[in-house]
Amino acid sequence: MRRYWNARPCNIRHSPKQVGTREYFDEVEARKYFVEPHIPVFAEFERWKGKKVLEIGCGIGTDTIRFARAGARVTAMDLSEESLAVARRRASVFDLEDRITFHQANAERLSETVPVETYDLVYSFGVVHHTPHPRNVIREIRKYMGSRSVLKIMVYHRYSYKVFWILLRYGKGAFWRLDRIIARNSEAQTGCPVTYTYGRRTVRELLEGFVVESTMVDHIFPYSIAQYKRYEYRRAWPLRWMPDSLFRRLERRWGWHLCVTARIEDLDSGESR
Numbered sequence: 001m002r003r004y005w006n007a008r009p010c011n012i013r014h015s016p017k018q019v020g021t022r023e024y025f026d027e028v029e030a031r032k033y034f035v036e037p038h039i040p041v042f043a044e045f046e047r048w049k050g051k052k053v054l055e056i057g058c059g060i061g062t063d064t065i066r067f068a069r070a071g072a073r074v075t076a077m078d079l080s081e082e083s084l085a086v087a088r089r090r091a092s093v094f095d096l097e098d099r100i101t102f103h104q105a106n107a108e109r110l111s112e113t114v115p116v117e118t119y120d121l122v123y124s125f126g127v128v129h130h131t132p133h134p135r136n137v138i139r140e141i142r143k144y145m146g147s148r149s150v151l152k153i154m155v156y157h158r159y160s161y162k163v164f165w166i167l168l169r170y171g172k173g174a175f176w177r178l179d180r181i182i183a184r185n186s187e188a189q190t191g192c193p194v195t196y197t198y199g200r201r202t203v204r205e206l207l208e209g210f211v212v213e214s215t216m217v218d219h220i221f222p223y224s225i226a227q228y229k230r231y232e233y234r235r236a237w238p239l240r241w242m243p244d245s246l247f248r249r250l251e252r253r254w255g256w257h258l259c260v261t262a263r264i265e266d267l268d269s270g271e272s273r
């Protein structure tokens with residue numbers, strides 16, 4: 001896994017400018033939230049001003065910076081040293097080093113590296129489904145949460161347009177090999193070793209010991225890939241002719257991102273999922 005993410009940190013080509021410059025980071029951020037506008041809605045960056053945020057799998061730090069810029073104190077970790085090097089550089093370019101502590105670690109064994117303390121928010125966007133044993137990560141995350149802490153986690157949605165498209169395009173309909181085919185084709189760079197997908201029921205099973213407060217499905221990547229690589233945004237067939245209102249309805253039903261907000265189960269109050 002580490003080799004895969006080191007070879008191409010997530011979103012590293014979101015700008016053609018020189019990696020590590022302010023212009024590069026500004027363009028990465030603009031592209032990320034243009035293509036995935038539901039992220040700020042889900043993360044609620046401003047809400048965490050003055051709070052402690054633990055980010056699992058920060059990648060090159062796009063959301064990390066947004067939390068810090070909004071006034072949060074952030075502990076951010078990732079498996080990939082290459083991603084962390086870019087994220088650290090980013091913190092320094094924006095003069096946010098004093099707000100962010102970075103750790104290189106495996107989230108499945110988080111507490112061996114990141115000191116255990118209670119955070120207001122534990123946030124993980126697009127990470128847990130890429131690790132071989134997601135339940136281990138959830139068990140570790142729980143150690144960093146108190147009764148008032150919030151968990152916000154995005155995992156890939158099994159009942160999505162993207163899975164349907166992968167199955168048709170690469171799987172020739174071979175749904176019995178679906179998990180392997182999804183992993184191979186889920187990311188910008190092919191060959192991701194692990195990608196699990198979840199439905200609303202299975203993500204609740206994953207989040208054992210948590211109370212799920214809300215789930216939200218969003219995001220269909222609509223652009224023609226060849227043009228997207230040239231930083232041009234033109235919807236691909238068959239989405240090109242679709243009215244925006246219908247496209248949004250489709251995203252909310254068959255989107256690729258299953259965003260879940262949860263808290264730890266309060267056994268004293270008898271609260272349960």
Ligand SMILES: C[S@@+](CC[C@H](N)C(=O)[O-])C[C@H]1O[C@@H](n2cnc3c(N)ncnc32)[C@H](O)[C@@H]1O
Pocket residue numbers: 001005010011056057058059060061062063077078079080083105106107108124125126127130131
């Ligand atoms: C799809 S990227 C998402 C990065 C970032 N959250 C974002 O939204 O831009 C997945 C990230 O998860 C990290 N990752 C995968 N498995 C991990 C693990 N077991 N522990 C820590 N990080 C992990 C990868 O190194 C990679 O940076």
